[in-house]
Amino acid sequence: MPESTTTRRVTAADIARSLGISRATVGFVLNDTPGQTISAATRSRVLAEAERLGYRPHTAARALASGRTHIVLLVLPDWPLDFNLRRNIEEASLALDEAGYALITYTPHQTGQARPLWETLQPDLVMSMTPWSPGQVDSIRASGITRIIPDPDHPTAEEWTEEGPVLQVRHLHDLGHRAVAFAGSADPRVADLVRLRRHAADEAAAALGLEPMPTEDLELTDDSAGPVLAAWRDKGVTAVAAYNDDVAGALVGAALRMGIAVPIDLSIIGHDDTPLAAMLEPTLSTIHVDTVGLGRFFADLALSAVEGRPAPTVAPELRATLVRRRSTAPPNERD
Structure with missing residues (x-):
């Protein structure tokens, strides 16, 4: 045997x-x-x-004896897991690992059929990157979890501001562009973020005395960028501020297929400074945000809640910065 x-x-x-x-x-x-x-x-x-x-x-026995699992559960919004979000999570995970905690991510979906992960894991802390949805806090507390970020009993009055679109529009204006369009993403999961960036771009354009910007949301799974570009060119548009680098990349590809030279005929600027921005030809001008610092900030918030450490008093410097590359230039001029 x-x-x-x-x-x-x-x-x-x-x-x-x-x-x-x-x-x-x-x-x-x-x-x-x-x-x-x-x-x-x-x-x-x-x-x-x-x-x-x-x-x-024996992890389960140790948790039972100590009342601690050394698990932090991060509830994610139902967004595409793009480069910056991954980098944010990776940095938070690394910082928590250094302190002896495991970071586990969980994305609730609208169907709501799966058992919430906080019931299964019994984490030391549940935190979210966005405001809590109705019923979530009650469900978390019913599982016996008391450490919750953001604190539902003491909501902050801070509002999320988008500086990136302001820098996009100012950059194009400083180059001499006066007919600027905004290209969003048609992905319904990021509709609120697109709306936020479009609003910031519209306000920046108005402050600079520009005409209201034509705008369209693009699908990244087809060639919808082509007809949009053709319509904008008929309106005299010479520059486009894109919701992110993926949308900007779709515009560059459509322009190439249509014989529109970037940036000679059309300047395009992205947002997020992903690896794609440096790999495209021409390389993309874009907006860089310190997502690594934000990941560390999330970790510090978590550790302050579970270990009684002093809470970080100041959020990381999240001021957006312009990264100028070859996809933007003055109208009808080479970079």
């Missing part, structure tokens, strides 16, 4: 038997229990034997 490959988990009792000491002493060492008078020599012996035997802590 073949030998079973199943191996039993090494326990603290196994370590105690191997060393001939009490199970309590081993438990105090492995759990780093404060207030115990255990010699450095005994502590070293326990840790060495635990390593030799292949001991691994």
